[in-house]
Amino acid sequence: MKYRQLDKITSLEPGKKISAERTLKADEEYLLDHFPRFPVMPGVMMLEALYQAAIWMIRSGDDFKFPLVLLREVKSVKFGDFLAPGETLQISAEVLKSDGNLTTVKANAAKEGRTTVSARLVLERCSCRDPERLNTDQDVSWRAKKQFLEMFGPVLSDHS
Amino acid sequence: MALSQDEIFAKVQEALIDALGVDDDEVTTDATLVGDLGAESIDFLDIVFKLEKAFDITIPREELSPEDVLTNTQYVQDGKVTAEGLVELKTRMPWADLSEFEKNPRVENFGNLLTVGDLCNYVEAKLGA
Amino acid sequence: MRWFWVDRFTEFVSGSHAHGIKNVSLDEEVVDEYSPGFPMLPPTLVLEGIAQLGGILVSEHFEFKKRCVLAKVGKAVYHHFARPGDQLYYQVKMDSVHETGATVSATSSIGNTLHAEIELMFAFLEEGRFTEGPLFGPGDLEAMLRLMNFFHVAVDASGNPVPVYDCL
Numbered sequence: 001m002k003y004r005q006l007d008k009i010t011s012l013e014p015g016k017k018i019s020a021e022r023t024l025k026a027d028e029e030y031l032l033d034h035f036p037r038f039p040v041m042p043g044v045m046m047l048e049a050l051y052q053a054a055i056w057m058i059r060s061g062d063d064f065k066f067p068l069v070l071l072r073e074v075k076s077v078k079f080g081d082f083l084a085p086g087e088t089l090q091i092s093a094e095v096l097k098s099d100g101n102l103t104t105v106k107a108n109a110a111k112e113g114r115t116t117v118s119a120r121l122v123l124e125r126c127s128c129r130d131p132e133r134l135n136t137d138q139d140v141s142w143r144a145k146k147q148f149l150e151m152f153g154p155v156l157s158d159h160s
Numbered sequence: 161m162a163l164s165q166d167e168i169f170a171k172v173q174e175a176l177i178d179a180l181g182v183d184d185d186e187v188t189t190d191a192t193l194v195g196d197l198g199a200e201s202i203d204f205l206d207i208v209f210k211l212e213k214a215f216d217i218t219i220p221r222e223e224l225s226p227e228d229v230l231t232n233t234q235y236v237q238d239g240k241v242t243a244e245g246l247v248e249l250k251t252r253m254p255w256a257d258l259s260e261f262e263k264n265p266r267v268e269n270f271g272n273l274l275t276v277g278d279l280c281n282y283v284e285a286k287l288g289a
Numbered sequence: 290m291r292w293f294w295v296d297r298f299t300e301f302v303s304g305s306h307a308h309g310i311k312n313v314s315l316d317e318e319v320v321d322e323y324s325p326g327f328p329m330l331p332p333t334l335v336l337e338g339i340a341q342l343g344g345i346l347v348s349e350h351f352e353f354k355k356r357c358v359l360a361k362v363g364k365a366v367y368h369h370f371a372r373p374g375d376q377l378y379y380q381v382k383m384d385s386v387h388e389t390g391a392t393v394s395a396t397s398s399i400g401n402t403l404h405a406e407i408e409l410m411f412a413f414l415e416e417g418r419f420t421e422g423p424l425f426g427p428g429d430l431e432a433m434l435r436l437m438n439f440f441h442v443a444v445d446a447s448g449n450p451v452p453v454y455d456c457l
Contacts, residue, residue: 071333140326
């Protein structure tokens with residue numbers, strides 16, 4: 001997964017709560033441009049880490065039933081600190097409320113106890129909306145589950 | 161534009177909810193911005209922008225954060241604001257309730273004293289001027 | 290790869306607004322591999338494109354002398370997803386400016402359809418905080434801006450071209 005932002009999931013309550021880790025490596029290409037004299041993780045990549053944590057938390061909660069978990073809204077995002085190469089983010093996300101297919105998630109990431117980013121996310125579980133004959137939804141759901149297992153291993157069986 | 165105190169409070173409350181990501185029941189008149197609502201320095205700028213927009217006023221930096229008084233050796237000794245300094249602060253910020261701060265006027269406590277009510281008083285003063 | 294999430298500046302008026310386009314194409318690794326079977330440009334990278342336009346708009350207002358970083362996202366609302374073949378048209382407007390930071394509001398459109406609405410706040414790092422010295426080396430930012438068509442379109446409020454500032 002390009003721009004994968006979670007190295008490993010440290011705890012998971014499917015559909016409810018998740019904790020994960022991410023260490024910034026010095027050889028990540030975009031560091032050359034961000035910034036040439038001060039290589040740090042771009043704020044949006046920290047936000048992406050929160051979003052990815054939220055997606056896996058939600059997907060594991062309904063066994064990857066929906067092919068897509070889309071970001072609909074992001075609110076109150078504050079970047080508190082920078083993440084330099086070699087530093088590790090502790091990411092956590094939890095569901096605040098569910099309203100049909102819309103889920104509101106509160107998430108943050110911290111390094112050594114100091115918050116680097118906090119945000120509220122609203123995500124929508126939805127279909128790809130392709131014609132039924134293409135079976136896109138099933139294909140994408142299956143691929144998402146495969147991607148999850150490849151990236152994180154048997155986390156689900158450990159925690160369910 | 162004559163706004164009632166309730167209208168001012170409602171707009172200030174909205175600005176703080178947006179800037180700080182807190183819930184409306186947390187934003188009470190006595191709540192301190194730093195201690196109770198978790199405001200950090202980056203949030204103060206956000207709050208200033210939102211208040212300027214909501215009330216069509218301009219908020220010069222030194223009106224809400226009297227850095228120059230708090231770092232002036234004439235007004236600060238041993239990390240505490242002197243009597244002279246307190247007079248200066250009161251003159252500069254007549255809308256703020258400094259009674260709590262006066263009990264222990266350590267410079268590092270200053271940032272924590274500002275309440276939602278103080279902000280409302282500040283806006284009211286600016287609108288009335 | 291370069292950390293460019295805008296392909297080209299199409300319009301830029303100093304102190305006012307910056308417009309640009311981002312083409313979503315299937316050969317971009319992130320579009321293909323991010324969400325297998327459903328290629329799309331991740332919403333956070335749409336945000337980054339707008340942050341790049343906004344950051345440059347705000348930095349240019351201070352002649353690129355300040356160190357500008359993204360501090361907050363007030364809100365970001367996504368109405369659709371960005372698929373291969375889409376051309377995203379970003380329009381970023383400067384809202385409030387202070388010595389220590391600035392806010393911008395922006396939209397992203399795909400044709401006539403509103404794709405996203407985003408509000409951002411930038412902060413200017415004080416000297417000595419977080420890191421010493423500029424974020425870019427001499428010539429770095431100038432090179433990036435040239436590639437993005439910036440100097441070709443950027444004008445000040447009177448319509449005169451924005452100069453290639455010495456500090457770039």
